[in-house]
Structures are given as C-alpha cells and as structure tokens.
Amino acid sequence: MKTLFKNGVIITANEQNEWFREGYLLVEGKNIVAVGSGQPEQEADIDQVIDLKGQWVMPGWVNTHGHAAMSILRGYADDAPLKEWLEEKMWPMEARFNRDTVRWGTALAVVEMLKSGTTCFVDMYDHMDAVAEVVEEAGIRGVLARGIIGLCSQEEQTAKLKEATEFARNWHGQAEGRIATMMAPHAPYTCPPAYIDRIVDRAHQLDLPVHIHLSETAGEVRQNVSQYGKRPVPHLRDIGVFERPTLVAHAVHLEEEEMDILQEYDVKISHNPASNLKLGSGIAQVPKLLERGFRLSIGTDSAASNNNLDMFQEVRLAALIHKGVNQDPTVVPAQVALKMGTRWGAECAFVPHVGALEPGKEADFIIITPNQAHLQPVHDPVSHIVYSASGSDVCHVYVQGKQVVKDGQCVTLDEEKIIYEANRVLKELLQVY
Amino acid sequence: MKTLFKNGVIITANEQNEWFREGYLLVEGKNIVAVGSGQPEQEADIDQVIDLKGQWVMPGWVNTHGHAAMSILRGYADDAPLKEWLEEKMWPMEARFNRDTVRWGTALAVVEMLKSGTTCFVDMYDHMDAVAEVVEEAGIRGVLARGIIGLCSQEEQTAKLKEATEFARNWHGQAEGRIATMMAPHAPYTCPPAYIDRIVDRAHQLDLPVHIHLSETAGEVRQNVSQYGKRPVPHLRDIGVFERPTLVAHAVHLEEEEMDILQEYDVKISHNPASNLKLGSGIAQVPKLLERGFRLSIGTDSAASNNNLDMFQEVRLAALIHKGVNQDPTVVPAQVALKMGTRWGAECAFVPHVGALEPGKEADFIIITPNQAHLQPVHDPVSHIVYSASGSDVCHVYVQGKQVVKDGQCVTLDEEKIIYEANRVLKELLQVY
Incomplete structure (x- = not known):
C-alpha cells in the first residue's frame, strides 16, 4: 500500500x-x-x-520522559514545596494505584498525547503491563520501563528486578515493533549503588538501554555528595551505568566536569522545562549543553507536575526560557527546538528510525x-x-x-469512556484516601 | 433582558x-x-x-499590554539579537505600515484574542482610529492609546501629540463604553523628558491614565542612567508621570528603591513573561512585587515577540517561570495567576468594572x-x-x-476574510521591502 x-x-x-x-x-x-x-x-x-x-x-513529537498514569493526579496538588508535594500528596496517592488506575491514567495520557501530536513517548512507571497494553491498543509508540525504587528489603529488590526484567523481555519489540523497553533504576537517591549495579547488569544481559532520573534538584545532589562523597554523575559512572546506552531525565544541576563525563559516554538527556519550573527544581543549562554538542530532547514529565502533556507548549517553553534566563535571544532557535522535540528526541529514546x-x-x-x-x-x-x-x-x-x-x-481509543473511567478511579482514590 | x-x-x-x-x-x-x-x-x-x-x-482575560497590529509580523523575525530584531527587522517593516495594515493586523489579533478568551486588551500603536473601529465592530473591549515616539522634530512632536489627543478625546467611552483611551509616551528612551511632560500634561487635561514601556532591558536602564543621571523610575517620577494613574509595561529591571516609588504612586504593572523571555530581556521580579502587595497584571506584548496572544499560555508561563527561577514552587500560585489575568488585569487597565x-x-x-x-x-x-x-x-x-x-x-467578525487580508498585507509589505 x-x-x-x-x-x-x-x-x-x-x-x-x-x-x-x-x-x-x-x-x-x-x-x-x-x-x-x-x-x-x-x-x-x-x-x-x-x-x-x-x-x-x-x-x-517524541516525549522523552514521563509517567503517563499520573495524569490521574493532574491538579491534585500544586504550588506546594517539593517535599510536601511528594511525601504528603503524590506518594500516599500513588501507593493506592493499582493496575486499573495505571490503565486508565495511561489511557487518558495517551489520548492527550496523540491528539496533541505526540507519536512516541518514554514512560517510567509501575504496572507496566497495563501501560504496554494501552500502547498496543492505541497505536502510539512507547519506550517503556518499569521504574524501580530500591529503598526496600533485598527480597523486595529481587522481586522488583524480576518483574522489570520480565516486562522488558516480554514486551520489547511487541505491538508490531512500536514498543521498546528499557531498564530503569528510578534515581541515585532512591536506589543503593549495589542495586543499581544489579539492574544495569540485567540491562547488559538483555542488551537494553538504561533510563534514570538525574540531578533534578539541588537537594538530591547535596544528598548524593554527603552520602557517597561525589556528585551524581561520577557516582553513576563509577557504578558503571553509562557503559549501557543511557537516557537521563532532568539533568538540571550539572557541573562542567559532569557534562564532560556525560559527553564522554554519549549519555542522552531529556530536558523537562515545565516540570522543572513548576516544582521549583531550577533551570537546566540548555544553551551550554547545546554548545557542547549535546543533541538534547524534551519531555513533559507527568501531568501531576506540568500539568499537561502538550509537546507544542513544552517545545515553546524550551525555546523561550533559556533566552530570558541568559538574556540572549539567539539561544535555542526555532529549528533547534523543533529537532529537540522530534529527531533528537527519537535518538535520545533509542528509536532513531523515527x-x-x-x-x-x-x-x-x-x-x-x-x-x-x-x-x-x-x-x-x-x-x-x-x-x-x-x-x-x-x-x-x-x-x-x-x-x-x-x-x-x-481513531483507536474511546475518549469518552476513558474520561469517564479516569474520573471514576480518581474518585475511588480520594475516597480511600 | x-x-x-x-x-x-x-x-x-x-x-x-x-x-x-x-x-x-x-x-x-x-x-x-x-x-x-x-x-x-x-x-x-x-x-x-x-x-x-x-x-x-x-x-x-484582560491582556494589559500589546500592539495588536504587529500580528502581521508574527514569525517574521525570531531568535535575533534585540538590536538587529528591532532596527533591521521590525522598524523597517513597521515604517511601511499604513491604516490598512493596522486594520487587518488588529483584526487578526482580535480574532485570536476573542477565540482564546480575552475580552479586554490594552493596545499601544499607531493609526489607532483603525484599531478602535475593529474594537467597535468586534464587540471586544479595548483600552487604547496612540503610542508616541518622540525622537523627532518639535513640529512632528506637536503633530503626534495632537493626533494622540484627538484619538483619546474622540474615542473615550465609545462603542457603548467598551473603549477607553490613555495617553502613551512610548518609553523613557524614545521620548525626551520635555515631551513626556507635554504628553502627561495633556493626560491631566483629558483626565486619562498614562501607559508607557518601562525598563524592559538592562541596556535601556544603563542608557537612562548615562543620559539623565538616574534610573528610569525616578526619572519618570521627576517628570511627574506618576501624578497620573499609570500603567507601565515590562518593569523587568527594577531596584528596590524603584519598587518603593512605584508603590508610593500606586503605579500599575503589566508583566509580559513570554516577550521578555523571547527577546532575551530578562525575568521580572514577580514574587518580590507580589510580596510587596502589587496587584500585577499580565500582557502578551505583540505577536512579533511572543508569538501568540493566548492568555492561557501567558498566565501559565507567569505561574511557572518564577517558581523555577527562584527554586520555590510556592510562588505565584494558581489563584494568584488567575487574578493577575482577570481581576487585577482589569484594575491595571483602569477598567475595574470588569x-x-x-x-x-x-x-x-x-x-x-x-x-x-x-x-x-x-x-x-x-x-x-x-x-x-x-x-x-x-x-x-x-x-x-x-x-x-x-x-x-x-460571531461578529469574518475570520476567513481577515486571514485572507492579513496575508495580503504581509505580501505587500514583503514586496515593497
């Protein structure tokens, strides 16, 4: 045809x-x-x-970082200090998420993404089978990973790794090749080094990339230094993470030496401007990274910290904000912003065939x-x-x-039903909560 | 009824x-x-x-600063240094603007504004009769002023002031009260003090507010200091501008003492986040101004430096950007951003009855x-x-x-015809140019 x-x-x-x-x-x-x-x-x-x-x-558009299911929590908590937002709002609600919540939250996100022109998204979350099923049905392209938080017992760590491995193995290449998978230790501050090492080892065995949050806030960088004696980038390098093709999300707080390391290992970066602004995390040094030759990509992060998944708005923000912060209207010109949202996004998500x-x-x-x-x-x-x-x-x-x-x-999804179900699962979460 | x-x-x-x-x-x-x-x-x-x-x-929404007719130049020049953007791109094109250009540029802007929920806009431009006629026909509310650039001969200054005065007198209260007018010396760096004084004097006679650009870039502040020995806010105060109700646009580069003065005279401020970012002007100190008690408003500026007039996006930007720059997610909460775009906007545009x-x-x-x-x-x-x-x-x-x-x-405007005419006048401008 x-x-x-x-x-x-x-x-x-x-x-x-x-x-x-x-x-x-x-x-x-x-x-x-x-x-x-x-x-x-x-x-x-x-x-x-x-x-x-x-x-x-x-x-x-290729949206290179997000947690689609969290669309259920869109507008549930805004304008709060990060610690309160996470610990008092997001985590207690997310602890009640089940496969049903993830299914309808993801479906809602996929409707929004498809209709606003996103054809491929990276997703790091839990209950990923439900996410993959939505991707398969919707006809969208997904690069999916079970996000693993390792602050738990050895047994739980092993169980989570097993689950992530099975998901990655079962779904990679499925949905006529529209699904790819990755291994995703959540972040340096939520996974002990030995556990990250095990996850990366598994990524080697499966020949899959690694996706991880990196240096989103100044606080987590400080914590990394006090806990491990080094900043997050050398920390991850020393564990061996960057021996695998790696996509890091955020990368807001980087020193020059860290940029050197990321560049040496050809680490891919997802820039998440709206989420970094909304949570007060800071502003990534995008002009400097571009000048160094990084082919950056753009992600929305979840609708709980954005609060939409419209890549047009995200790309616009990426093009605007660095001009103002650096008082230089020539940085991040339109053609570069466009490529960050498309061509370079595909490269960063390890799907260079789109x-x-x-x-x-x-x-x-x-x-x-x-x-x-x-x-x-x-x-x-x-x-x-x-x-x-x-x-x-x-x-x-x-x-x-x-x-x-x-x-x-x-064409592929029943929007009305999905909106109905999304409201139903939110209502159930609020009742329990 | x-x-x-x-x-x-x-x-x-x-x-x-x-x-x-x-x-x-x-x-x-x-x-x-x-x-x-x-x-x-x-x-x-x-x-x-x-x-x-x-x-x-x-x-x-109340959009408290813009130049509607410049929608004709949407996307005509981006990502350029401010001086080049202004002197090589905007000014030569604007010099060719006539009543017809302004009419269709404004009509295009008004279609965009109405459809995206703006019911009142402040406009500072030339050929203002054409702008007022569009407002009258469209059914939108407009607070309009002939923007006066005073870098010209005494005769031209007098002619411009006469024109601005006639416009302000003829149209104030017209269109069933939907039109209000102001007197608008363009900026401290484009109007000699004596001329500003004359314009403000006229504003006193007509009992109308004053609208003026203020401290948009660091460069113009430096110029003001070197030319007049003081920063723009005390400069305007000393001329007597703030004796009139005044709306200033931008106010990006302010020192604490200048904030004191603006507060003392209850000067209204239009915050233009997208334009300030796109032109690399900088980022206004919105959290500090809010903390001081300023009831700030929001403006898009023109589509040539934005590049849209969607107040939802502008309000979102105003709510997001200061959280990131200040690394504090609690500043400019949603309810405040909403009021900046509505209630406070109306106050700043001197139409507190909406x-x-x-x-x-x-x-x-x-x-x-x-x-x-x-x-x-x-x-x-x-x-x-x-x-x-x-x-x-x-x-x-x-x-x-x-x-x-x-x-x-x-309901009131023929969108298709307006889009056709907007493209026609752009084509004509480009041919002459």
Whole structure:
C-alpha cells in the first residue's frame, strides 16, 4: 500500500533543517519512501493520493520522559514545596494505584498525547503491563520501563528486578515493533549503588538501554555528595551505568566536569522545562549543553507536575526560557527546538528510525491545519510551530503509516469512556484516601 | 433582558477566590446581577435560561499590554539579537505600515484574542482610529492609546501629540463604553523628558491614565542612567508621570528603591513573561512585587515577540517561570495567576468594572468546555485553567452580556476574510521591502 500526501508544507526535521513550501510525502506500509519539494517523479504505482491543500506535515513529537498514569493526579496538588508535594500528596496517592488506575491514567495520557501530536513517548512507571497494553491498543509508540525504587528489603529488590526484567523481555519489540523497553533504576537517591549495579547488569544481559532520573534538584545532589562523597554523575559512572546506552531525565544541576563525563559516554538527556519550573527544581543549562554538542530532547514529565502533556507548549517553553534566563535571544532557535522535540528526541529514546521525515524512517507524522488566526499570516511555518501553535492545531496523526487521529479525534481509543473511567478511579482514590 | 446561566462551574476571581462546583450566573443587559452556588432563589422574571451542563465559567482575560497590529509580523523575525530584531527587522517593516495594515493586523489579533478568551486588551500603536473601529465592530473591549515616539522634530512632536489627543478625546467611552483611551509616551528612551511632560500634561487635561514601556532591558536602564543621571523610575517620577494613574509595561529591571516609588504612586504593572523571555530581556521580579502587595497584571506584548496572544499560555508561563527561577514552587500560585489575568488585569487597565464574576461588574465572561483529556479528571478547575488549558478550550465568549464567540467561532467578525487580508498585507509589505 503506497500513499502519496501532496501539496503540503513539509517540515522534515532532517539534518539540514529542510522544509518545503509545496511538497510531498510518500509512504509505503510502515515506512517513508520519499519526501521532496513539488511533485514526485512518478505516481504510477500509488494506491492512494491525499491532497493536503496547504496543510503542514511534520514528524510526530517524541516525549522523552514521563509517567503517563499520573495524569490521574493532574491538579491534585500544586504550588506546594517539593517535599510536601511528594511525601504528603503524590506518594500516599500513588501507593493506592493499582493496575486499573495505571490503565486508565495511561489511557487518558495517551489520548492527550496523540491528539496533541505526540507519536512516541518514554514512560517510567509501575504496572507496566497495563501501560504496554494501552500502547498496543492505541497505536502510539512507547519506550517503556518499569521504574524501580530500591529503598526496600533485598527480597523486595529481587522481586522488583524480576518483574522489570520480565516486562522488558516480554514486551520489547511487541505491538508490531512500536514498543521498546528499557531498564530503569528510578534515581541515585532512591536506589543503593549495589542495586543499581544489579539492574544495569540485567540491562547488559538483555542488551537494553538504561533510563534514570538525574540531578533534578539541588537537594538530591547535596544528598548524593554527603552520602557517597561525589556528585551524581561520577557516582553513576563509577557504578558503571553509562557503559549501557543511557537516557537521563532532568539533568538540571550539572557541573562542567559532569557534562564532560556525560559527553564522554554519549549519555542522552531529556530536558523537562515545565516540570522543572513548576516544582521549583531550577533551570537546566540548555544553551551550554547545546554548545557542547549535546543533541538534547524534551519531555513533559507527568501531568501531576506540568500539568499537561502538550509537546507544542513544552517545545515553546524550551525555546523561550533559556533566552530570558541568559538574556540572549539567539539561544535555542526555532529549528533547534523543533529537532529537540522530534529527531533528537527519537535518538535520545533509542528509536532513531523515527523523528524525521526522510526515506528510511518509519512513518510517524502529524498534520496541522493552519486555518486559525494564531498561525497566520504564514511567513515561516517552523516559527509558527515552535512559537505560536498548540496541541489543538493537530488535525491528523499517523504512526507507522497508520492513522490514529482523524480530524482531531482518536481513531483507536474511546475518549469518552476513558474520561469517564479516569474520573471514576480518581474518585475511588480520594475516597480511600 | 435577564439571562440565567446555571449548572456550571463558576470561577469568580472575586476577592475571596471563590469558585462554585455547581453554580449560576445571572446577567441583566450588560451587567452581572447575581452569582452563587446552587440555584438562584427565584427564576420568575428570567427571560432566558442556559443550562451549562458542567461547563466552566470565568471572567474573560484582560491582556494589559500589546500592539495588536504587529500580528502581521508574527514569525517574521525570531531568535535575533534585540538590536538587529528591532532596527533591521521590525522598524523597517513597521515604517511601511499604513491604516490598512493596522486594520487587518488588529483584526487578526482580535480574532485570536476573542477565540482564546480575552475580552479586554490594552493596545499601544499607531493609526489607532483603525484599531478602535475593529474594537467597535468586534464587540471586544479595548483600552487604547496612540503610542508616541518622540525622537523627532518639535513640529512632528506637536503633530503626534495632537493626533494622540484627538484619538483619546474622540474615542473615550465609545462603542457603548467598551473603549477607553490613555495617553502613551512610548518609553523613557524614545521620548525626551520635555515631551513626556507635554504628553502627561495633556493626560491631566483629558483626565486619562498614562501607559508607557518601562525598563524592559538592562541596556535601556544603563542608557537612562548615562543620559539623565538616574534610573528610569525616578526619572519618570521627576517628570511627574506618576501624578497620573499609570500603567507601565515590562518593569523587568527594577531596584528596590524603584519598587518603593512605584508603590508610593500606586503605579500599575503589566508583566509580559513570554516577550521578555523571547527577546532575551530578562525575568521580572514577580514574587518580590507580589510580596510587596502589587496587584500585577499580565500582557502578551505583540505577536512579533511572543508569538501568540493566548492568555492561557501567558498566565501559565507567569505561574511557572518564577517558581523555577527562584527554586520555590510556592510562588505565584494558581489563584494568584488567575487574578493577575482577570481581576487585577482589569484594575491595571483602569477598567475595574470588569475582570470578575460578581454583582455590579459588567458581564465579560468566557465558557470552557472541559471535555478534552488534558482537562481531566476534574479535581480543581482553577488548577486546570492555569496549568493545563489553552485558548482552544474556550467555547463561548461574552462581552457586556453579548455573545461574541459561539462554539469557538467569532460571531461578529469574518475570520476567513481577515486571514485572507492579513496575508495580503504581509505580501505587500514583503514586496515593497
């Protein structure tokens, strides 16, 4: 099955930042086979032609850090000191999460992500079978890991590792290749070094990447130094974590020497601007990291600390905030922000076969209808995507060439039922609590 | 004509931050006559009852600083140093703006603002008759001023002041009271002190407030000190500006003594977070100003430096950014951000008869349909409005009790024609340029 999308604005997010004012995208099965300006040379063997009539096509967003199920706790606690937010609000509620909670929380998040143009998300949570099942049903792409907190007995540690291993082994490559898995020790401050070592050892055996929270707050860095005599980056290096391909989330508080180490091991970084702001964690040194050559990615973190999963807003924030903090309007230009949300996001999530519109990539892309005032007049569509658009401008979404959002509605999921169930599980949590 | 809106979530933005999970709003003609929880005591003399079925009602946003016509230049220049952006991009293009450009640029902005829930905006620009005509036709509320740049001959200064005066006199109170006017010397660095003095004198004669840019960048503060021997706030005080009710835009770079002066004269402040970030101007000391008791407001500035006019995104940014910069998640809580965008915004724009849902205010309000995943589950609607929503969640908009947006479409303006004309005038500007 070959489908030609023609007469569209094509934003490729390729290495050269090309975009075509009038171009086409040719998709065969799961894959992109041709992209270009004007019309393709031959249309002979094309099964279906879709006239975009000036709509904009771009790669789907890749959200490189989150905890989808926590959408159930959206707005449950805001504006509180981090310790109180975590210990008095999040943890007691999360302790009551079961497979049902995770299922509907994740489904709610996936509806939101798909409709706002995210085609791939990284997720670190518990009850991951439920998450994987939602991904399979929804048609979205997921890079999934059972997040392991190791502040427990040896027996519990072993049980959690077993569960994480089974999940990673069972689901890697499933859902027609839309699911990939990782091993995820939660953070240096929630996992003893010996346990991180065991988890990483398992990642070696399974040949999977590692995903871990890193230096989100100044407090956890201080704690790491007082507990282990070194900052988190050398600490993780010395345990051997970075011997595996690794994606770290946040990386807000880094010293130059730590950047050196991350760069030496080609560690991938997920920048989470909204969550870092909302929780008062601080502001990552994005311009410095970009200058060093890091191909950074962007994550929303969970809806409990954001409080939405709209990657347009997240990318806009990543493009805006560092200009202000550094009093330099030239840092994080639009094309870089776009790549952080797409091409580089895919690289950081270890799914480099998506994230750009170019031959050889799988066909994960979104179509925007720019008929709203805030996307007009049209001078530079990339500027409008980064600085003006929001998730509601997304009209159609495709993953592996298959349409999952049509005219702004999910094709694969029952939105109304999911919203009903999400409210039901929240109500149950609040009653117990 | 009395209309009862019932069975809605009512967010009042009143002094007590009240909101009602199931409440009503009673509107008579232009005015709100009753608001409350449950049902009103008597429905006998009500002409029309609208069942909100759980939709959310809140005051329309008040955008306290902008240059609507510059929407024509949305995305025309990004990521450039301020001097280059202004001198090589904005000014040459703006020099070619005529009444037609301003008319369609403003119409485009007003479509965007109304549809995203802004019911009142402050505008400082040129060809203000065209702006006022759009406001009159659109049914939006506008606080308008001819922005005066005084770096010109005495004759030109006199001509500009005459024009500004005529505009202010002719339009104040027009459009059934939806238009108010101000006198607006552009900024301390673009107006010689003697000229500012003349403009303020005129404001006294007309009994109108003053609107002026203030300390947006560190550079202009330095320039002020080197040129006049003092920082901008004492400089303006000494000219006598603050003897008039004054609204200043930006106020990014303030020393404590300057805050003292602004407070002494009850000067109103428009905080423009996105524009200050995007142009690399810096980050206003909002938590400190709030702590001092300033009732701050929020403005988008123009779409050329934002690049949208969505007050939901602007309010979210105002709530997020200061938490991160100050590493304190408790600053600018949701209820404060909401009031900055509504009640306090109205006070800062000198239209205190709007900005809240309470008896005695005029009926400027918006209705949100929370049936999207990103506004679910519903625990706290105020949190969702501030942290999760965006302009596209607005369904209906009323100004002075009259509906101007219905089911997400402008009732009063021809959106399609406006988008067409906006692209036409941009094309013409680019050809000349």
